[in-house]
Amino acid sequence: MKNLLTDIARQVVDSPEQVKVNEIDGDQTIVFELSVAREDLGQIIGKNGRNIGAIRTIMMAVSGKIKKRIVIELVE
Numbered sequence: 001m002k003n004l005l006t007d008i009a010r011q012v013v014d015s016p017e018q019v020k021v022n023e024i025d026g027d028q029t030i031v032f033e034l035s036v037a038r039e040d041l042g043q044i045i046g047k048n049g050r051n052i053g054a055i056r057t058i059m060m061a062v063s064g065k066i067k068k069r070i071v072i073e074l075v076e
Contacts, residue, residue: 001062005032005072008055013040022075030068032059035075044074 002023010016015037022033036044045052056072063070 001030001059001066001070002032004062005034005055005059008058009034009036009044012043012051013037014043015040028068029071030063030066031071031073033073033075038076041074041076 002021006019006021009019009021013019013036018035018037018040020035022035024031024033034044043051044055046054052072052074056070059070059072
């Protein structure tokens with residue numbers, strides 16, 4: 001899951017080497033803290049939040065396999 005999120009984020013941004021994902025695993029929830037370069041935040045969020053919304057939708061679809069809720073937080 002962490003690798004999937006990292007790969008998706010690296011394809012969207014201009015500085016893929018600065019993409020970092022921190023995983024916090026709970027009982028019923030997994031929180032992914034996504035950190036990108038400051039100038040790439042706009043590309044990850046997208047127009048009207050469409051890019052981050054699409055990324056969250058993909059991750060939610062994959063989360064059905066592990067039966068846990070996934071939360072993606074953008075960290076500056």
